[in-house]
Amino acid sequence: MPEGARPSVAGDVAALVGGLKTTLTEFFRPQVTLAYPEDKSPRSERYRGRHYLRRYDNGLERCIGCELCAAACPVGCILVIAAENSDEKRISPGERYAKTYEINMLRCIFCGYCEDACPVQAIVLGPEYELSDTSREKFIYTKEKLLEPLPPDVQARLDSKGSK
Amino acid sequence: MNQLYNDPIGHWVVVTVAIALLLFVVLTATAYTVWFERVALGHIQRRPGPNRVGPWGLLQLAADGVKLAFKESFVPAETDKLLFVIAPTIAVAAAFLSWAVIPIGLWYNVQYWIADVNVGVLLIFALSSLNVYAIVIGGYASNNKYSLLGGLRSAAQLISYELALGLSLVPTFMIVGSLRLRDIVDYTVHWGWYNGPIPLILLTPIGFVIYLMAAVAETNRAPFDLPEAEQELIGGFLTEYSGLKFVMYYLAEYINMITVSALAALLFFAGWYLWIVPPILAFLLKIVLFLFLYIWLRGTFPRLRYDMLMRLGWKVLLPLAIANVIVTGIILVATQG
Numbered sequence: 059m060p061e062g063a064r065p066s067v068a069g070d071v072a073a074l075v076g077g078l079k080t081t082l083t084e085f086f087r088p089q090v091t092l093a094y095p096e097d098k099s100p101r102s103e104r105y106r107g108r109h110y111l112r113r114y115d116n117g118l119e120r121c122i123g124c125e126l127c128a129a130a131c132p133v134g135c136i137l138v139i140a141a142e143n144s145d146e147k148r149i150s151p152g153e154r155y156a157k158t159y160e161i162n163m164l165r166c167i168f169c170g171y172c173e174d175a176c177p178v179q180a181i182v183l184g185p186e187y188e189l190s191d192t193s194r195e196k197f198i199y200t201k202e203k204l205l206e207p208l209p210p211d212v213q214a215r216l217d218s219k220g221s222k
Numbered sequence: 223m224n225q226l227y228n229d230p231i232g233h234w235v236v237v238t239v240a241i242a243l244l245l246f247v248v249l250t251a252t253a254y255t256v257w258f259e260r261v262a263l264g265h266i267q268r269r270p271g272p273n274r275v276g277p278w279g280l281l282q283l284a285a286d287g288v289k290l291a292f293k294e295s296f297v298p299a300e301t302d303k304l305l306f307v308i309a310p311t312i313a314v315a316a317a318f319l320s321w322a323v324i325p326i327g328l329w330y331n332v333q334y335w336i337a338d339v340n341v342g343v344l345l346i347f348a349l350s351s352l353n354v355y356a357i358v359i360g361g362y363a364s365n366n367k368y369s370l371l372g373g374l375r376s377a378a379q380l381i382s383y384e385l386a387l388g389l390s391l392v393p394t395f396m397i398v399g400s401l402r403l404r405d406i407v408d409y410t411v412h413w414g415w416y417n418g419p420i421p422l423i424l425l426t427p428i429g430f431v432i433y434l435m436a437a438v439a440e441t442n443r444a445p446f447d448l449p450e451a452e453q454e455l456i457g458g459f460l461t462e463y464s465g466l467k468f469v470m471y472y473l474a475e476y477i478n479m480i481t482v483s484a485l486a487a488l489l490f491f492a493g494w495y496l497w498i499v500p501p502i503l504a505f506l507l508k509i510v511l512f513l514f515l516y517i518w519l520r521g522t523f524p525r526l527r528y529d530m531l532m533r534l535g536w537k538v539l540l541p542l543a544i545a546n547v548i549v550t551g552i553i554l555v556a557t558q559g
Binding site: 074077078080081082084085086087088090091093098 | 262265267268269270273343518519521522523
């Protein structure tokens with residue numbers, strides 16, 4: 059109804075019919091609901107979800123135990139305890155490696171500062187976001203949980219060494 | 223069948239079986255009306271509605287029913303326990319009783335009914351008035367301000383709209399000359415070459431419009447759901463009800479919805495007559511269309527303010543209904559002498 063127009067029965071009925079028409083057109087428009095567990099909305103490439111510790115292609119861990127990620131973390135949810143590499147037991151290419159690497163996922167705010175701080179791109183945030191679990195202890199992500207699996211060729215080489 | 227029906231004991235057997243069958247049909251229909259409403263409202267809001275339990279969510283009501291049945295039957299402190307329990311029982315009993323006089327057209331000359339009362343519509347009005355007691359007593363017995371407010375609103379609302387509802391149908395009775403629902407459906411006209419039943423809305427269009435609005439108010443459906451009014455009164459008379467007592471109120475609301483839909487089909491759209499469509503399908507189709515209309519209204523219009531509701535009831539619908547009766551009377555006298 060235009061501004062200042064006198065209310066009339068015809069105008070009121072037209073307004074009601076207009077409302078009914080709106081809802082009826084909505085009725086036949088496609089739904090916007092995603093059937094969540096089956097269909098998932100697409101993540102952006104820059105989405106910050108669960109963390110991963112990466113390896114080099116030769117199977118060595120990237121992390122050199124410098125603790126810059128722990129220092130950068132605004133909530134202090136990262137614990138790194140470094141240990142020395144030796145020629146017999148070499149885990150990362152640097153002098154040291156992370157003996158313990160734990161992230162408390164209940165505290166983590168997924169800001170991505172750890173990823174920015176890392177000089178060797180060892181810690182990264184992936185696209186995974188379904189992280190619910192049943193106990194507080196399970197939210198302490200240990201190094202075993204965070205570390206990427208070995209590249210398949212390195213795994214094969216190690217397997218053949220072990221069988222010899 | 224006739225012999226069994228006329229036998230004094232056989233008569234009761236037939237009636238009991240008929241009642242049991244009708245109870246089953248009405249309860250099932252109510253369950254699927256709830257499902258239909260949730261899905262239709264969902265589509266209006268561009269979401270799917272319940273679709274997880276069973277195919278297309280058809281078993282949702284079974285899941286809800288089980289959940290509600292196992293809930294604690296809570297009664298608030300310092301309430302009148304007897305009234306608190308009786309109130310929802312009145313609602314559901316009144317709702318079911320209306321179906322005793324509603325004929326269901328199965329085939330051209332086969333109808334299903336429990337009682338073929340010659341004042342059928344009057345009985346339905348009487349029972350729908352009982353609904354006021356259910357809501358007022360429930361609101362009073364809850365010992366809760368919101369419940370009491372809901373109950374009081376309902377008393378005023380239902381009484382005001384009952385007048386318009388009753389008067390909206392008077393022209394129909396004047397034209398047909400009977401209150402028996404079967405007679406109204408079977409009303410035939412002889413217009414030139416056409417000989418047969420007609421939808422009475424052609425003769426009483428204004429009565430139909432008034433009936434439609436008053437019926438929404440009588441069943442406490444949006445946009446006239448002031449006794450419930452979730453946003454202002456939490457749940458009105460329903461606030462303190464949970465578990466099976468809550469189910470009874472809800473059941474009553476949906477049965478009443480089907481009842482007024484069936485009445486609209488019977489009184490204004492020739493019941494089970496629809497061109498060459500089989501009668502039972504035609505009757506069902508008309509009821510479902512009216513149910514959709516109610517859901518559509520709920521999905522579209524916001525709730526009226528209380529003074530608007532009263533103004534519409536007393537200053538618009540009631541005078542219009544009275545004028546409709548008078549004008550119909552004048553036309554009837556003028557044409558038929």
